[in-house]
Amino acid sequence: MxxxxxxxxxxxxxxxxxxxxxxxxxxxxxxxxxxxxxxxxxxxxxxxxxxxxxxxxxxxxxxxxxxxxxxxxxxERHPGIWPSDAGARAWARCAAAEMHSGFATLRNACGMSCGVRVRLREVDAALKADIARINELWNEGLARLGGPFLAGNAFTAVDAFFAPVVFRIQTYGLPMEGAASAYVARMLALPAMREWYVAALAEPWRDGAHEAETLHYGEVIEDFRIA
Missing domain, CATH: 3.40.30.10 (Glutaredoxin)
Incomplete structure (x- = not known):
């Protein structure tokens, strides 16, 4: 194993x-x-x-x-990692690669911290551009490839790549439009996502660097983690 x-x-x-x-x-x-x-x-x-x-x-x-x-x-070893359709697979790989190498402002200003809810101090032009591109990309995939996941009817690697963004949207209340909003709710309801989230809330550890980064960009208004 x-x-x-x-x-x-x-x-x-x-x-x-x-x-x-x-x-x-x-x-x-x-x-x-x-x-x-x-x-x-x-x-x-x-x-x-x-x-x-x-x-x-x-x-x-x-x-x-x-x-x-x-x-x-x-x-290379398991089916279902990428879509079976060649066109959907190409789109999924492009979207995943864009997430892998891009969205720097979103990463920096909205670091992942599953267990808190944060009010951002500022949403500048660069962050607005990243949020707009996420909306555009997700709505494109859902419309072109039929949903309910980004590259078709099955959860694949491209959904996994954007799973951290889904948690960021929940934490920071980032605005999603159209089908992208329903996609966020669908992702948060997945058993695997729920399992990760429950485990995150139960962790007793606090990392100073991550906590400081969150407080640099926003105000924690709710904390659902264990004391």
């Missing part, structure tokens, strides 16, 4: 991607959670991950790091 190394479920958006995909599709794996420490995690995470980051998948003699590489590794 493969082993998936992840970090705190409350914060680790990159870890969520392969975890939610493998969980939703029923691909068996052993979860190994490593807690973010104050300052650099490099030395601790380098023990299992060549780049000192999460997620990292160990499968026999294979060690696969980076969420996109993990998706492609899984796609």
């Amino acid at each position: 493969a082993t998936l190394y992840i970090a705190n479920k409350n914060y680790s958006s990159w870890s969520l991607r392969p975890w939610v995909l493998m969980t939703h599709l029923g691909i068996p794996f052993d979860e190994q959670l490593r807690v973010f420490g104050e300052g650099s995690n490099w030395d601790a995470f380098r023990r299992f991950s060549p780049n000192g980051r999460v997620p990292c998948l160990h499968d026999g003699d294979s060690v696969v790091w980076d969420s996109l590489a993990i998706m492609e590794y899984l796609a």
